[in-house]
Amino acid sequence: MDRCELYGAFLLNSSLKTWQIRYCEGAFTECERYRLVCGHQNVPPNLLPNGKLLPVAKKKDE
Amino acid sequence: MNGEFWPWWWGALAIGGIATAYPLISGRMLGVSSLYASLFERGRPRREPVSEFEAALMAATEAEFGADVMKDTTEDARSKLSRWRLGAEAVRPLFLVGMIVGPALLGLALGDFRWSLTLGKDFDGRYGTFGALPIAVLVVSGILIGFGTRLGGGCTSGHGISGVARGQSGSLVTTAVFWSTALGAAWIFYLFGVR
Numbered sequence: 728m729d730r731c732e733l734y735g736a737f738l739l740n741s742s743l744k745t746w747q748i749r750y751c752e753g754a755f756t757e758c759e760r761y762r763l764v765c766g767h768q769n770v771p772p773n774l775l776p777n778g779k780l781l782p783v784a785k786k787k788d789e
Numbered sequence: 790m791n792g793e794f795w796p797w798w799w800g801a802l803a804i805g806g807i808a809t810a811y812p813l814i815s816g817r818m819l820g821v822s823s824l825y826a827s828l829f830e831r832g833r834p835r836r837e838p839v840s841e842f843e844a845a846l847m848a849a850t851e852a853e854f855g856a857d858v859m860k861d862t863t864e865d866a867r868s869k870l871s872r873w874r875l876g877a878e879a880v881r882p883l884f885l886v887g888m889i890v891g892p893a894l895l896g897l898a899l900g901d902f903r904w905s906l907t908l909g910k911d912f913d914g915r916y917g918t919f920g921a922l923p924i925a926v927l928v929v930s931g932i933l934i935g936f937g938t939r940l941g942g943g944c945t946s947g948h949g950i951s952g953v954a955r956g957q958s959g960s961l962v963t964t965a966v967f968w969s970t971a972l973g974a975a976w977i978f979y980l981f982g983v984r
Contacts, residue, residue, distance in 0.1 A: 739843050745854050777853055781845045 731760060732772050750776035795899075808950045815880035818955075820947025821888075822938035824881055941967070 734751060737743045750758040759778040763770045773781040811819040896902035907918050916923040938944040941963050943952065948967075952960020 736842070736846060739846070742850055743843075743846055745850060749854070775849055775853075779849065779853075781842070781849060783841050783845050 746776055818951040820943050822944035823947055824885060
């Protein structure tokens with residue numbers, strides 16, 4: 728979790744924390760980002776745990 | 790047990806037990822300062838997205854979990870996703886009351902219980918039992934503790950017990966910093982004769 732770029736972003740507000748509850752702290756094996764990391768593949772910065780891609784990626788200062 | 794400290798391992802078992810049981814029951818990691826802070830955070834308005842990225846993430850969240858989640862507080866959403874749990878909302882008051890009632894009941898059972906308005910002879914000897922000074926010391930101490938724990942994102946329980954047990958790097962650093970600071974401060978006071 729410490730290395731996931733999106734984990735910290737899910738703390739931006741309470742609604743976003745639902746992702747953490749559902750995936751990071753819950754069914755983490757269903758997280759697409761986790762699956763890619765386990766398969767030693769690159770994780771797109773805008774990939775959501777549900778496998779969908781965000782239209783914009785997180786900037787470094789966000 | 791009269792006049793004696795309770796065995797240290799009672800505390801170890803109690804802390805280890807609650808640190809393990811609390812996340813299972815509530816769905817959240819144990820952190821006492823966060824529990825107290827949450828008492829004053831209800832009804833805080835939801836912040837609007839501040840960046841394009843956050844706005845996109847909010848839209849994706851609504852698409853994934855539904856519009857209701859966007860209106861919920863974290864605890865409401867958490868309890869919806871984990872109905873089998875009591876939920877943090879229910880466990881919080883139980884925990885906070887238990888921190889006071891639990892030791893009192895144990896003290897009664899062991900014959901150690903007694904009412905007292907003091908904080909012990911060390912505190913009383915330094916600041917007095919009643920009056921403006923002990924109250925001022927407690928208020929300033931409370932403000933400093935509250936500021937420090939919010940700044941550090943947790944306290945001795947949240948970082949020192951829950952975070953360290955999970956091997957979280959931030960908690961390891963935070964715990965090392967606050968313990969070394971406390972030890973250093975205690976030694977400085979000791980060396981300068983402030984007892």
